Amino acid sequence: MVEYYKISDLAKEIGKHASTVDSWFRKLEERKLHYVNRADEERIYDDLDLDIARFVKEKREDNWSMDAIFKELEGEFDLRPFPTHGGEVNMEEIREELRRELQEEMREQRVQDLVLRRKIEAELEEESLRHWDGLPETNRFRKGRFFMKQEDLEKREEFVKRYVDRRFEEKFREMIKDRETVQKS
Template sequence: METFWQIREFSKVIGKHHNTVDGWFKQMEERRLHYINRAGHEKVYDELDLQIARYIYEWREKGWSLEGIFGQLAEHCELRPFPKDYDLAAQLQAPSIDVIKNQLVQEMRTAFEEVAAAQLKELERMYEQWTVPELPLHPLPLYPSRLELRKQRLADVITRKRIEIQLEQTALHLWSTKPASERLRRVGLFRKEENREMRELFVKSYVNKYFADRVRDELDWMELHWPEESAEQQEIH
């Protein structure tokens, strides 16, 4: 029976972060080297994708650049052709606001659950260390400062990455709507291809221009939707 993975489970099999693996396959699709199957609007990865990812991982560990790996990929791996009706511009369109919010909430919920589990284990360890025969137990701190800092750093990383991804997707969509005279460059006498250097410059400029504003918007949204701490909790901090 054939096995399929979503990106997070797929990246764990490979042993790399899911953002890194996702970036490999996005670049391959942009270069029209290899197509990733979809289930609805969700990318799914199979054994063929796993062979390709392991090949990329092996040569990245040897110090090769992605450009060099992609250049020889077709000689060593089977590559999946693109469907006839595949539209790259449509794939680069920014998702709806509701989809972005749902993804953000889901990732933050998962991250906080992981932090909560780590915090519980730490409290159990501290409880065992502080249990002394014939002596009263020491009061346990509700929020050890180290764990609080870990939780804050994790939330900051998730928020920053989500904002960068949203801005990049929006920039790519805007780029795809530009006239062909701005997006394409001539290669030889009769062929044109997308100007990747100009596209990357456009995306980076867009992200740098709007990043600070989006961070402020994100903080305002969090203050509006997250309940304030009670006076008792503030005294504990």
């Protein structure tokens, strides 16, 4: 998801004063090297602008001149060209794009949660059947015709259902924790 910044937020991210960072981007625009998007006539900065600001800061700390930095920028980054339609970015378009991205992420999360739920239920059902098989025959079977024993399927289904219901939340939390651990690494 694209993140947008105000000049104060961008400056805070790189540890420089807002007026300093603003002057860098004004100079880039004056030289027609890089365009900063706008919404309601206010500049809004994105991740590309953040990377550019970090680069400029690093080079300034190494005592590079602004001219040298600007020449180097052209080779390092895919700088944003100036728009031909007047340069205004419609805030509603940005909001709509962000809304669509959020909806897509939420939809994907619901699918992942559904898949995870089904996986947990399947594992717990298998686990419960192993426990069921470990129970004494007197609990699992009933007498059938002609002294034959038949597995009590209703009792087995009830056992599996209760087992899954009792263990689901614990198993779900465990799987979520494992998934978060994998995502962090």
